[in-house]
Amino acid sequence: MRILVVGGKGTIGQAIVEKLKDKHELIIAGRTSGDVQVDLTSVASIEAMFNKVxxxxxxxxxxxxxxxxxxxxxxxxxxxxxxxxxxxxQINLALIGQKYLRRNGSITLTTGVMKDDPVPGGASAAMANGGVQAFVKAAAIDFTQGIRINCVSPNVLVESYDKYQNSFKGFVPVPAERVAMAYVKSVEGKQTGQEYQVY
Incomplete structure (x- = not known):
């Protein structure tokens, strides 16, 4: 399969790429790196990326x-x-990207633990995570042509725990490799409308 990975140079993104690269053709997108650049805050940038890809x-x-x-x-x-x-x-990525998805294609977005297990200063992130999860659950029943949509909700990562441990006191961090397997499930599996929580 031909798969676009936005954020493929980040900690989670690199783990996803590692799990998918041997079986699939990957296109890596990022704000300043990768095969193609994209700014997710700009509809025009998302459209330009898909026009290129x-x-x-x-x-x-x-x-x-x-x-x-x-x-x-x-x-x-x-x-x-x-x-x-x-x-x-993320929602605009799905709305624009659906037009470029082949039949039986999939969309996988990212939420996060903070919407289920709040941390100080995390209300804004939790709000966005909850909105994405609700969108995914509802959007799944609208798609035809076999298109699937899921999201992954990772805990704080082992790889970045030293940096964030003051915000995530008492949390048990998870390795990026384990988080990446949830994306593999979404891409290669058959489920839709799911949030895969890796806590």
Whole structure:
């Protein structure tokens, strides 16, 4: 299969690429790296990427940002970072990308543990994660042509735990390799409308 991996140079993205590269043709997309560049906060950029890449059998997103702020300190502008990137960016990737998916293709988006297990300063990220999960569940019943859509919700990673451990006190980090297997399940499996939680 021909699979587009957005965020393929990130920690999770690299693990996904490692699991898929031997069986599939991969196109790596990133904001500043990869085979093609894309800014998920820009509809025009997403459209330009697909115009360049063409038709694919799978779309995987392992990117998206949010600003960490305590709610009492958060401004609407702070919250907009997650809305434009992690929430609307991923939804727009699915809405535009569906036109470039071959029959029986799949879309895999990314949520995260914070919507189920809150951390200080994580309300904006949790909001975006919850919105993506709700979109995936509802969108799955609308797709025809055999198109499937799922999302993966990773815990904090072993590989980045040192950097984030103050925010994730008491969490048991998971290795990126284990998280990547959930994306493999979404791409190569048959399920749709699912959130694969890797906690």
């Amino acid at each position: 063409g038709h694919v059998d799978g779309i995987v997103n392992a990117s998206g940002t949010a600003k960490f702020r305590l709610v009492e300190e958060m401004t609407p502008e702070d919250n907009l970072v997650a809305v434009q990137s992690k929430l609307l960016g």
